[in-house]
Structures are given as structure tokens and as C-alpha cells.
Amino acid sequence: MTHLITFQTDKFDPRGESENPxxxxxxxxxxxxxxxxxAPAIALSKPEPEDFGWCCSVTVDECVYFVVASADLDQESPIEWALQIDKRRSLMDKLRGRNQHGPDDPLTAAIKSAIDTEQEFREISIDTATR
Structure with missing residues (x-):
């Protein structure tokens, strides 16, 4: 299950970013x-462009995650940003229902905490429902 965090802010200028090819x-x-x-508690990799946004990988407690950030370049102010947090699980984990990406996930909690403490972020929403 992918966790989704959305928020609005003018803190980032998407037109000043590297081009996503x-x-x-x-x-x-x-x-x-x-x-x-x-950082330094959690070390995300350098952002890389993908066809669905920009992506980082990270390992937390021996679990591998992908964190994707995206926003439409044509939005007016304030820009709505989306962060998707995807925990990679083996086929056996999935078949046996182990290592699930639950609402108490440590990476999701750390990201949510960072976002919650940023005064320039508004309309923060998080979806950690299991499906």
C-alpha cells in the first residue's frame, strides 16, 4: 500500500528545478x-527524474522504500504537492501478509513530522489506509 501525503505551499519554485526528461x-x-x-537519521538518495515525478530511495529498519514527489507545473499559487511513500515487500511477504506498510510506519511518521513542523505548508492531508 502506498501512503500519500499532500500539502500546499509556495516554498518551492518548480520552474527552478532541473528538467525532468x-x-x-x-x-x-x-x-x-x-x-x-x-538527515542524518534517515538518508534519502539523490532525487532522480521518473515519468511520474521525482523519486528517492531509502532504507529504514532494513526495509526499502521509494519516495516520490510530484506537482503539476501549470498550477497557480499555492502549489499542491504530493508525496507517495511505497514500501517494497517481497512476494513471500505479500503472500503471507507480513511486513505491511501500516499507518504506524516509521518513515511515513518521520516525513509527516517534518511536513507538520513547516509553517509554510497548508492543507496537509495523509492517507495511510490499507486497501
Whole structure:
């Protein structure tokens, strides 16, 4: 299950980001900010462009995650940003119902805490429902 956090802010300028060669989607600035906020306790990789936004990988408690940030470049102020947190699970984990990405996930909690303490972020929403 992918966790989804959305928020609005003018803190990041998507037009100042590196070009995403796959799709005109922003997210690099948010991931760079998040890398700084979570370091040194949690070490996100350098953001890489993907066709669905910008992506980092991270390992927390021996679990591998992908964190994706995205925003439409054509939005007016304030820009709505989306962070998707995806916990990678083996086929056996999935078949046996182990290692689930539950609402109490430590990476999701750390990211949510960083976002909650940023005064320039508004309309914060988090979806950690299991499906």
C-alpha cells in the first residue's frame, strides 16, 4: 500500500528545478528539502527524474522504500504537492501478509513530522489506509 501525503505551499519554485526528461512534473525541490530535514537519521538518495515525478530511495529498519514527489507545473499559487511513500515487500511477504506498510510506519511518521513542523505548508492531508 502506498501512503500519500499532500500539502500546499509556495516554498518551492518548480520552474527552478532541473528538467525532468520524461514528463514535465516537478518534485526535485521537495525531495531535496526532505533529504535535508530527515538527515542524518534517515538518508534519502539523490532525487532522480521518473515519468511520474521525482523519486528517492531509502532504507529504514532494513526495509526499502521509494519516495516520490510530484506537482503539476501549470498550477497557480499555492502549489499542491504530493508525496507517495511505497514500501517494497517481497512476494513471500505479500503472500503471507507480513511486513505491511501500516499507518504506524516509521518513515511515513518521520516525513509527516517534518511536513507538520513547516509553517509554510497548508492543507496537509495523509492517507495511510490499507486497501
Amino acid at each position: 520524461y514528463n514535465p512534473i516537478a518534485g526535485e525541490g521537495v525531495l531535496n528539502w526532505l533529504r535535508t530535514r530527515l
